Amino acid sequence: MTSKQATVASFVESAPPGELSNVVADIKALASSETESLEPAFKKYNEEQYTTVKLPGGSETALISKYNSLGGTRYFDTASQTSFEVDHASQKASNPQQHPLDSRSADLIRSLQKSFSTATAEHFPSSTIGVFPAESDSAITILLIANKYSPQNFWNGRWRSTYMLDPSSNSLQGTIKVDVHYYEDGNVRMNTSKKVEIGSGASTADAVVREIAKAENKYQEELNRAFTALAEGSFKGLRRQLPVTRQRVEWEKISGYRLGQDVAGGRQR
Template identity: 80%
Template sequence: MASKQATIASFVEAAPPGELSNVVADIKALASSEAQSLEPAFKKYNEEQYTTVKLPGSAEAVLVSEYNSLGNGRYFDAVSQTSFEIDHASQKASGAQQHPLESSHADLVRSLQKAFAAASTEHFPSSTIGVFPTSSDSAVALLLVANKYSPQNFWNGRWRSTYLLDPASNTLSGTIKVDVHYYEDGNVRMSTQKKLELNGSSGAESIVRSIAKAENDFQAELNRAFTTLSEGSFKGLRRQLPVTRQRVEWEKIGGYRLGQDIGGGRSK
C-alpha cells in the first residue's frame, strides 16, 4: 500500500492543466503537515507538463523540462543562452546567468528553433517552444506546450508535443499529448496521446513542416472522434424523451412536484 506522502504527491503529479494551485490549496487544507515536503512532486509535475516561467527582466516565457535541466534545480534556455533556477512550488525563476550553447548540433538547434517558432505561431493561438541538445549531445529535442484556460467556463486544456531528432540517422520520433478538464457540475477529463515516426532529413524547414502536418492530422482525428461520440455513443446515453413520452417543459421545471406532474401520480 502506498504511503500517505506518496498518495498526496500523486495528486500533485496528476493535477489538471491550470489547476495545480487549487490542488495544492486542497492538500494544505486537508493534510498541511505533508504539504511541506512535496518539492519532488512539484519538480516532476513542472518537468512533465512543460511548465513555463519568465526569466527575471524578460517578458518571454521559457520551458521547464528534463531536456533543459542542468541538475541541482537549474535549467537553461537555448535562445537567450541563459541558465536559471526555479522554485518548483511557486513556479518562479531566479538567479539568471549566462549559459552559452555548447553542442556539436548548435547550428541545427538554432535553425530548428527559428522554424519551429514560426510554425507554432501559425498553428497555435498561444504556445511556448524549446529546442535543446540532449544531455548526451546525440540528439536534439523539440518541445512545445500550448495552454488554454477558461475557468469562467469551467474548463482548461493543454497540448504538449515532444520530438527527438537523431541527426546521425535522420530519424525523428515524437509524442503528442492532449489533456482537457471540464468540471461544471461534475468532472470530465480527456487525456490522450499519439506516437509518431517522421522523416528527420532534408533540413530544419522540412522537419518542421512534417511535424506541423502530423499535428494537423492528429487534430483532425480528434475532431472526427468527437463528432462520432456526440452523434453516437453520447447520444445513446441520453433518453430522447422522458418515461412519460412527453417533452419536459424546462421553463416550468422549478414548479414540478416529483411523482405527480412528471410521473402522473399523486405527490405524498
C-alpha cells in the first residue's frame, strides 16, 4: 500500500460515528482515484465499530465483527441462526443462509442473548447485541453496539462493549468504548475506553448480565462526573465570563465602540 493509500485508508478507519458517508464523499472529492482501494479499510472499520446491518427478508439487525466472521465477507448471527454476505462499502447484507448454533455452550449463549437483550432495551434507546462462541469454543464473546445520531444538532455518538466470558471459571473481562463527536461551530471529539474485570461470582446468564449492567452504569456515572468537572473547571477557565472592564459588552452597539476608549470604560489609553 502506498503512503497515499495508507493516508486515505486512515481517514476511513477513524471516521466518527455515523459520519462514514461524509468522509467517503470528501475522499471522492479530493482523491477519487483512491476509492477503489478502500475495501480493506471499509472492512476494518465495520468490524472494529460493530457496524449493524439489516438481515435480508426480515426486520432483524446483526452486527459485524471479527468475532462472528466466517472468513472473507461472510458473517453469522446466533440469534437468527443465519449467515450472510456483507458489502463493506455499502454496509448491506445479502445472500442469507441457515447457520445453526454449534457450540457446547449453546444453552448458555441463548440464555445470555435473551437476558442481555432485555437489559440493553432498558438502558439504550437503540442497540444491537451479539453473543458468539469464541477461542475454539472455550469462551463466549458478548458484544453491544449502541448508536445515537443527531446530525441536525451537530453531534453523533457510539457506545461499544466487548466482554469475554470463560464458562469454566465464570470469569468475565472486557472493554467499554465511548466515541462522541460534536461539530457545531467547532470540532470536538471524545474517544475513551475503560477495561472491566469481574471475578468468578456470576454463575448464571442473569448474573453475568447484572454484573455487566453494574459495570456500565458505574462507567457512565464516572463520565458524567468528569463532564461536570470539565464544565465547571477547565472549560470555564478557558475564557473570562466578563471582559477586563468587568462589564458586559453591549453587542448591539459594538459597531460604535472605539477600541481602547469605549471598551475601556471611556478611559483613553
